[in-house]
Amino acid sequence: MSFTISSEISNKVAILTLGGSLDSSSASDFQSEIQKVAGESPSEMVLQVSELTFMASAGLRMIVFAKQKxxxxxxxxxxxxxxxxxxxxxxxxxIHSVHIVDKYPV
Amino acid sequence: METQTQTITYTASLDVLEPIRELLTQTGQEVGLNKKQTYGLCLAVDEIATNVIRHGYDEAGITDGKFDLIIEKNENQLAVTIVDEGRPFNPLEHNLPTEEDLSMPLEERPIGGLGVMMARQSVDEFNYEFSENHNKNIFIVKFSNEIKE
Incomplete structure (x- = not known):
């Protein structure tokens, strides 16, 4: 399934909704979206990933990128x-560096 | 059951990762792998295929590269082999992240080697051979190890 991503900023929280497969081919779309929300200096980042079916190491690299950015x-x-x-x-x-939750706000 | 072999040739482009995962998912279902085994195989092949395309061909300046995916199944196991002519690279000689690396804060940790580590840990056996100028990355999922979910 191809990768989909959308984002919104609500009360200083960046909410990104990811779906499909996040591999080294689609990671650049994730990166662009992170850069977009980083411009708003959010205080927290929420990744809605219930529809994300596959994530390669390229996706992990983007989580590191988000943390750095x-x-x-x-x-x-x-x-x-x-x-x-x-x-x-x-x-x-x-798993030790991100929060796994069933819903947000927690 | 005799070994059944299927060989598919792909162009060395990241666009082929998705069709490869679809093919492996279908094959995994046909031979009765569970979801975890099928996902692990897709992940392992995806990581190494990405390295082959990026480092073996692109960074080595090789255009129009191709690689073969060989799928072999018998009564005991499913074996998938990536055969490429790119720059030689043995993932088994690659330094894996240490426990210390893996426990560092994300923004400080070295990120290299994650894909290779994930590939090696996501299948029952991972092997590498270099022969006749070809890299051969071999992924094996054993049916006897199947964990019922």
Whole structure:
């Protein structure tokens, strides 16, 4: 399934909704969207990922990019990631650096 | 059941990653892999194919590159091999991120090697061979290890 992304800023919170497959071919779309919301200096970033079916390491690199771009104090939330994506976050230690939640606001 | 072999040739472009995942998902379902095994195979092949396309061909200045995907199935396992003529690269000799790297704050951690680590950990066996000027990255999923979900 091809990758889809949209974003909005609401009360200083950047909400990005991701769907389909995030691989090295589609990661640049994610990067553009991060750059777009970074311009608004959000205080938190929420990734709605319940419809994200695949995420390669290129997607993880973009989470690092977001952290660097927004600053280390900006917390990143992943809302409802699928099991296989949680496995990847666990395998790579990313699980300790992002918040996995069932809904946002928590 | 004898080994059944299928070979497909792809152009070395990131556009082929999605069709490859679709083919492997279909194959995984046909041979009865569970969702976790099928996803792991797709992830592993995706990571190494990305490296082959990016580093093996693009960065080496090789245009019009191609690679083969060989799918072999028998009663015990599904094996997928990427055969390419790009720059030689052995993922087994690649330094993997250490425990220390993986526990660092995201904005500080070195990001190299993640894809190779994910590839190696997402299938039952991962092997690499270099012969007759070809890289061969081999991914094996064993049916006997199947975890019922």
């Amino acid at each position: 927004l600053g280390p104090s900006v917390q990143i939330y992943l809302v409802k990631p699928q099991d296989q994506i949680i496995d990847t976050l666990q395998m790579t230690g990313f």
